[in-house]
Amino acid sequence: xxxxxxxxxxxxxxxxxxxxxxxxxxxxxxxxxxxxxxxxxxxxxxxxxxxxxxxxxxxxxxxxxxxxxxxxxxxxxxxxxxxxxxxxxxxxxxxxxxxxxxxxxxxxxxxxxxxxxxxxxxxxxxxxxxxxxxxxxxxxxxx
Amino acid sequence: xxxxxxxxxxxxxxxxxxxxxxxxxxxxxxxxxxxxxxxxxxxxxxxxxxxxxxxxxxxxxxxxxxxxxxxxxxxxxxxxxxxxxxxxxxxxxxxxxxxxxxxxxxxxxxxxxxxxxxxxxxxxxxxxxxxxxxxxxxxxxxx
Numbered sequence: 001x002x003x004x005x006x007x008x009x010x011x012x013x014x015x016x017x018x019x020x021x022x023x024x025x026x027x028x029x030x031x032x033x034x035x036x037x038x039x040x041x042x043x044x045x046x047x048x049x050x051x052x053x054x055x056x057x058x059x060x061x062x063x064x065x066x067x068x069x070x071x072x073x074x075x076x077x078x079x080x081x082x083x084x085x086x087x088x089x090x091x092x093x094x095x096x097x098x099x100x101x102x103x104x105x106x107x108x109x110x111x112x113x114x115x116x117x118x119x120x121x122x123x124x125x126x127x128x129x130x131x132x133x134x135x136x137x138x139x140x141x142x143x
Numbered sequence: 144x145x146x147x148x149x150x151x152x153x154x155x156x157x158x159x160x161x162x163x164x165x166x167x168x169x170x171x172x173x174x175x176x177x178x179x180x181x182x183x184x185x186x187x188x189x190x191x192x193x194x195x196x197x198x199x200x201x202x203x204x205x206x207x208x209x210x211x212x213x214x215x216x217x218x219x220x221x222x223x224x225x226x227x228x229x230x231x232x233x234x235x236x237x238x239x240x241x242x243x244x245x246x247x248x249x250x251x252x253x254x255x256x257x258x259x260x261x262x263x264x265x266x267x268x269x270x271x272x273x274x275x276x277x278x279x280x281x282x283x284x285x286x
Contacts, residue, residue: 037205038205040205041199041200041203041204041205042195042196042199042200042205042229043195043199043205043206043207043225043228043229043230044192044195044196044199044225044228044229045205046228049187052185052186052187053185053187056184056185056186056187057184057185060184061184062180062181062183062184062185062186062188063186064186076224076228077220077221077223077224077227077245077252077258078220078221078222078223078224078225078227078228079221079224080220080221080224081219081220081221081222081223081224081245082186082187082221084220084221085186085187085189085219085221086185086186086187087186099257099259100258100259102220102224106255106257107250109220112249114242114249115220115243116242116243
């Protein structure tokens with residue numbers, strides 16, 4: 001999560017909402033990414049999607065077998081869906097997102113047995129640091 | 144929807160699950176795409192995501208203002224989420240997906256007032272043709 005947080009700081013430095021993500025397989029980092037929405041001009045370029053695509057490119061397989069993902073903020077519907085689609089094994093996230101979070105807050109998509117894949121989630125990992133990064137960013141933007 | 148269906152046929156010819164998508168703005172086609180999951184080796188390369196990204200690239204803005212999307216199959220959680228994130232105005236889809244569809248079937252994400260954007264959906268447009276394309280594909284795969 002420390003590495004994901006460093007990615008979030010990178011996003012903040014580029015005036016993006018500070019979210020970072022890291023995909024790990026068997027203790028090794030496969031891919032890391034930060035939010036690129038504004039830079040790329042695409043609402044789909046959340047840190048999680050970019051990290052998942054980089055990991056898939058590296059392994060040469062869309063099925064991210066035995067891969068875990070660390071994200072500094074609770075994933076939205078799009079990103080939770082991308083994790084289901086790519087068969088993520090476990091999600092660790094930092095700050096909870098009570099407004100748009102779909103991994104326990106407004107929905108819990110990874111736990112929905114109707115999908116063909118489910119995965120465990122652990123929220124609140126380095127919660128204070130991950131949340132502070134976001135709070136500082138939005139405070140700066142308002143000023 | 145006819146153009147989206149032609150995209151789905153293109154996917155089938157490339158041995159991809161036949162789904163096609165078209166983004167339209169003020170009566171003009173901004174982008175079209177077919178499912179590229181196997182070809183790209185990425186679970187995120189659904190037709191809708193590819194079409195949304197091509198449309199954003201074309202307009203130079205992640206906010207797809209006044210844009211409608213036509214898809215041959217009811218979108219999954221990831222794609223419905225991407226439509227919310229990119230502020231799609233209206234979604235038209237062909238076949239219903241009772242197993243994974245998140246635009247009326249197992250969830251109705253576009254209608255959930257808790258999100259910061261909602262949009263209208265119209266399912267069952269050219270339903271028979273869109274569903275037949277999928278049925279034929281899976282039948283061929285089984286044989």
